[in-house]
Amino acid sequence: MSVVSAQNLGLTFPTGDGDIVALSDVNLTIEKGDFVSFIGPSGCGKTTFLRAIADLEKPTSGTLTVNGMSAEAARKARAYGYVFQAAALYPWRTIEKNVALPLEIMGYSASEQAERIRSTMELVNLAGFEKKYPWQLSGGMQQRASIARALAFDADLLLMDEPFGALDEIVRDHLNSELLKLWDRTQKTICFVTHSIPEAVYLSTKIVVMSPRPGRVTDVIESTLPRERPLDIRETPEFLEIAARVRDGLRAGHSYDEGAV
Numbered sequence: 001m002s003v004v005s006a007q008n009l010g011l012t013f014p015t016g017d018g019d020i021v022a023l024s025d026v027n028l029t030i031e032k033g034d035f036v037s038f039i040g041p042s043g044c045g046k047t048t049f050l051r052a053i054a055d056l057e058k059p060t061s062g063t064l065t066v067n068g069m070s071a072e073a074a075r076k077a078r079a080y081g082y083v084f085q086a087a088a089l090y091p092w093r094t095i096e097k098n099v100a101l102p103l104e105i106m107g108y109s110a111s112e113q114a115e116r117i118r119s120t121m122e123l124v125n126l127a128g129f130e131k132k133y134p135w136q137l138s139g140g141m142q143q144r145a146s147i148a149r150a151l152a153f154d155a156d157l158l159l160m161d162e163p164f165g166a167l168d169e170i171v172r173d174h175l176n177s178e179l180l181k182l183w184d185r186t187q188k189t190i191c192f193v194t195h196s197i198p199e200a201v202y203l204s205t206k207i208v209v210m211s212p213r214p215g216r217v218t219d220v221i222e223s224t225l226p227r228e229r230p231l232d233i234r235e236t237p238e239f240l241e242i243a244a245r246v247r248d249g250l251r252a253g254h255s256y257d258e259g260a261v
């Protein structure tokens with residue numbers, strides 16, 4: 001059973017200035033354990049697709065299933081954890097209280113909460129920072145805390161919307177390799193939005209290249225890189241070849257706009 005299956009998926013936003021077609025005829029299958037990156041220029045519908053999986057937006061045409069059920073049923077079954085662009089931690093809660101929030105909402109007992117906080121904080125290498133407040137942590141650590149919060153209730157699917165976009169390159173490199181290790185250890189399925197070609201190629205088993213107006217999938221690249229990926233894999237011919245194919249896909253999407261004012 002696929003984790004995500006989209007067939008002829010379309011999503012249109014009605015606005016005062018007319019309809020905005022955010023997604024058009026999207027066909028995509030995501031299997032268990034895949035690490036899928038979505039890459040494409042601003043406005044091509046990456047976030048909208050993630051939000052549709054999360055049942056935060058309703059598709060206007062086609063079909064979408066998550067874990068074999070409707071996105072709504074999957075949301076109610078707590079199928080996914082969601083990591084936003086900004087860490088979105090509550091400043092008045094300590095890190096452990098932020099991580100505990102979904103567990104509180106779901107009614108976990110105090111002892112279960114404590115155990116899950118301990119294991120997820122360890123998973124994202126934040127053990128020892130439980131009692132700190134978000135403002136006492138660096139941007140990279142805050143983003144790790146928001147990943148811990150998304151992992152706390154152990155959903156099999158992790159939706160990540162450009163989680164490292166605001167971080168400098170060194171921190172981002174570090175978090176990228178940590179995320180790969182976490183993915184390997186937990187066997188989760190990850191959907192990851194990014195603007196960065198190297199990030200997409202480094203992380204993914206599958207790269208979905210999208211283009212705007214309307215948001216379409218222009219290429220789906222199955223990575224040939226091994227699961228184990230040291231950072232210097234980015235210098236290898238195989239890596240550069242995949243990156244070139246992503247770039248070609250992005251260029252092809254852009255030429256679609258040529259002539260448009």
Ligand SMILES: Nc1ncnc2c1ncn2[C@@H]1O[C@H](COP(=O)(O)OP(=O)(O)OP(=O)(O)O)[C@@H](O)[C@H]1O
Nearest residue numbers: 013015020021022041042043044045046047048049
């Ligand atoms: N709630 C909304 N109402 C109207 N239009 C919307 C809404 N949400 C998104 N859009 C439009 O839908 C299109 C796709 O937006 P989306 O945020 O999915 O793009 P994106 O690829 O994630 O962009 P970015 O890389 O800038 O985050 C854009 O044209 C956007 O303006």
